[in-house]
Amino acid sequence: MTSINFDHISANPLLPEVKEAMIAAINHDYHNPSSQHRAGEQAAEALERARESVAKLINAAMPKEIVFTSGGTESINHAIKGVALANAEKGKHIITSNIEHNAVIRSLRRLKSAGFNVTSLSVDGTGRVNPQDIADALSDETVLVSIMHANNETGTLQPVEEIAQICRDRKVIFHTDAVDSVGVLPFDVQKTGVDLLSFASNTFYGPTGVGGLYIRRGTRVFPLLDGGVQENNKRAGTENLIGIIGMGKAAELARRDMDSNLAHVRRLKEKFLEELPHYIDEYIINTHGQHSLPNLVSVSIKYIEGESVVLMLDDDGISASTRSACATGSLRASHVLLSLGLSHADAQGTLVVSFGVDNTDEDITAFLASLKNVVNTLREISPLYKKTYGAN
Amino acid sequence: MTSINFDHISANPLLPEVKEAMIAAINHDYHNPSSQHRAGEQAAEALERARESVAKLINAAMPKEIVFTSGGTESINHAIKGVALANAEKGKHIITSNIEHNAVIRSLRRLKSAGFNVTSLSVDGTGRVNPQDIADALSDETVLVSIMHANNETGTLQPVEEIAQICRDRKVIFHTDAVDSVGVLPFDVQKTGVDLLSFASNTFYGPTGVGGLYIRRGTRVFPLLDGGVQENNKRAGTENLIGIIGMGKAAELARRDMDSNLAHVRRLKEKFLEELPHYIDEYIINTHGQHSLPNLVSVSIKYIEGESVVLMLDDDGISASTRSACATGSLRASHVLLSLGLSHADAQGTLVVSFGVDNTDEDITAFLASLKNVVNTLREISPLYKKTYGAN
Numbered sequence A, B: 001m002t003s004i005n006f007d008h009i010s011a012n013p014l015l016p017e018v019k020e021a022m023i024a025a026i027n028h029d030y031h032n033p034s035s036q037h038r039a040g041e042q043a044a045e046a047l048e049r050a051r052e053s054v055a056k057l058i059n060a061a062m063p064k065e066i067v068f069t070s071g072g073t074e075s076i077n078h079a080i081k082g083v084a085l086a087n088a089e090k091g092k093h094i095i096t097s098n099i100e101h102n103a104v105i106r107s108l109r110r111l112k113s114a115g116f117n118v119t120s121l122s123v124d125g126t127g128r129v130n131p132q133d134i135a136d137a138l139s140d141e142t143v144l145v146s147i148m149h150a151n152n153e154t155g156t157l158q159p160v161e162e163i164a165q166i167c168r169d170r171k172v173i174f175h176t177d178a179v180d181s182v183g184v185l186p187f188d189v190q191k192t193g194v195d196l197l198s199f200a201s202n203t204f205y206g207p208t209g210v211g212g213l214y215i216r217r218g219t220r221v222f223p224l225l226d227g228g229v230q231e232n233n234k235r236a237g238t239e240n241l242i243g244i245i246g247m248g249k250a251a252e253l254a255r256r257d258m259d260s261n262l263a264h265v266r267r268l269k270e271k272f273l274e275e276l277p278h279y280i281d282e283y284i285i286n287t288h289g290q291h292s293l294p295n296l297v298s299v300s301i302k303y304i305e306g307e308s309v310v311l312m313l314d315d316d317g318i319s320a321s322t323r324s325a326c327a328t329g330s331l332r333a334s335h336v337l338l339s340l341g342l343s344h345a346d347a348q349g350t351l352v353v354s355f356g357v358d359n360t361d362e363d364i365t366a367f368l369a370s371l372k373n374v375v376n377t378l379r380e381i382s383p384l385y386k387k388t389y390g391a392n
Helices: A016-028 A038-057 A072-086 A102-112 A131-137 A160-169 A241-256 A258-278 A306-315 A335-339 A344-348 A361-380 A383-389 B016-028 B038-057 B072-086 B102-112 B131-137 B160-169 B241-256 B258-279 B306-315 B335-339 B344-348 B361-380 B383-389
Strands: A066-069 A093-097 A117-121 A142-146 A173-177 A196-200 A211-215 A283-285 A296-301 A350-354 B066-069 B093-097 B117-121 B142-146 B173-177 B196-200 B211-215 B283-285 B296-301 B350-354
Touching: A016 A241, A016 B016, A038 A066, A038 A241, A066 A072, A072 A102, A072 A142, A072 A173, A072 A196, A072 A211, A093 A102, A102 A117, A117 A131, A131 A160, A160 A173, A241 A258, A241 B241, A258 A296, A258 A361, A296 A306, A306 A350, A306 A361, A335 A344, A344 A350, B016 B241, B038 B066, B038 B241, B066 B072, B072 B102, B072 B142, B072 B173, B072 B196, B072 B211, B093 B102, B102 B117, B117 B131, B131 B160, B160 B173, B241 B258, B258 B296, B258 B361, B296 B306, B306 B350, B306 B361, B335 B344, B344 B350
Parallel strands: A093 A117, A093 A142, A142 A173, A173 A196, B093 B117, B093 B142, B142 B173, B173 B196
Antiparallel strands: A066 A211, A196 A211, A283 A296, A296 A350, B066 B211, B196 B211, B283 B296, B296 B350
């Protein structure tokens, strides 16, 4: 059976060079980077090389602004809880949006039960936050604004540069969850002006379970993991060195190949959007036409359920998703899609198609042909479809 | 140059079968275990196989009592902060000891600034907590007792079974940091009766940056990482599957080879202790004669500094440590050794020698010969030594 991955948003394959680097690290048997002897120093050097590579990818002013974490979720928890607790004496107000990842939403929920007030802003029909809404919501009590860069279900990008400027003018710390954009799009922390940036290695074809948190020098944030003095005293615990070495290599390649990778996935996305109407009808594209990830399309297909589409595509050897993998098993409709103004029925009919460097034009054609059959089959048995068009 | 590792407490090499399993996982390109399609299911199956293997190692009643973490430090932070915050309505008192790892001490310090009261118990001259002291310190406000199993600087074991029974009788949650013992010694969570157990993969020759937290079913504990529904809703974030697969394989081998590994390191430790007096004099053994790790000796060598010993042994190709790798860079004497009643000078002269399955009898002989030279050289230039024995 063919095996085509159109679910890169849930998992990217490792690049061959990343595999090589990780296997070399496994065979090297690095000692503990915190140890004093030479074996420890070798490990520390490998760790710092990875840190430099990651710092370059986002143009951090210095490598020590990078903290390695166990992935995007830890980075987000660290940023949000760490800033809130470190600055609680100044105030207990935080601003966010209605379309954030669960790692943001649930970290904030935890803080609410500790007495913090959270303002969660609506997005417009295209899924974007209005920066003026943030300016209006800021108060002397505000210690943190957390707005994501790229939404993982729609691909829509937020105006983080404008938001960062507003926060900077008001001396409020700004965090952005860029887990699904760093390594896909160029991201320059100095130009953008964010104070904290969460990102994950797998987004740019590194291993899962490894991520980073950029902490601009001087930003007041507590560690999430207390203990040893690792990571410049910002994150305790012996490092996942094999994973970090993989992330460092992936960051190096993401930076080197950014332009060609971007061109490749953009072309696939355009081809998909151009050809889609030749295969199915009655759908809604949830992805912003201009401000969006180059490698993702969210499409709500009327009268059917996205979950059924995913399962039937799987029978044809094609992987896709209907929502964030982190929310699989939840029966509720996506909070992101409902925030865009979609009906529950349309939200449930959503398919997230995400492209990668390993996809080809032929993959798109095979995918669309399979999708057409799946949609036709599902609509034939859809009560909603029959109700609209009459039983035959 | 020869390269001998007597610093297994800081880093164990990966077992060949663990390397193989991790390399196979890298080459397999697993998808996201939370994804709905078959590629996701395969990943989920690999994840659950690892969980079963780890559950067996500690005899957990069911695999879902195991939560995979990014290592011992995360497990400890999760246990301590998670129990404290989830049970704060019952009370805000926690009991611990003076010789815990920094991950425990600093997690508790964080809770103190959030209004918790912490009773930190002294140990006796052999480094052990008296269970009666815990019984005496318990109050209606106590929500957690956290006492480590094996100390990472002295190897001394605490009477966790007795402590667990006391806690159970009083319906107080008991956590033990067993990061340096699980996989080295048999540990049965059902027999011991602990509610929470922190452990780390590298202790049993798995990768660093991967660990586990055993949470007895029904124990009230909040997640440390909020977000997605991974790990049975107990720990959010896409899993470090390559590392977890390595940990699963290491757990399987640790269980299979427990008896022979134990016999091997015990013999090395005995040989070391027997032969040591033939090479150096005037030292103190800080490790408990009976209740201690089979693979570690802490020895305070008079008139010299442990850090200098480590650096000079390194010149002979031998790795050892003077204290917890997590505390490297700290200039203060070890809180663990001071708690035993050691003077500052003797604490500074401490060498931690930790054995592994890869060490041989010849390693011990080479190590002792090198140590003799190092100690003689350092004492020749030691002001303390001259003061005691007069300059020559």
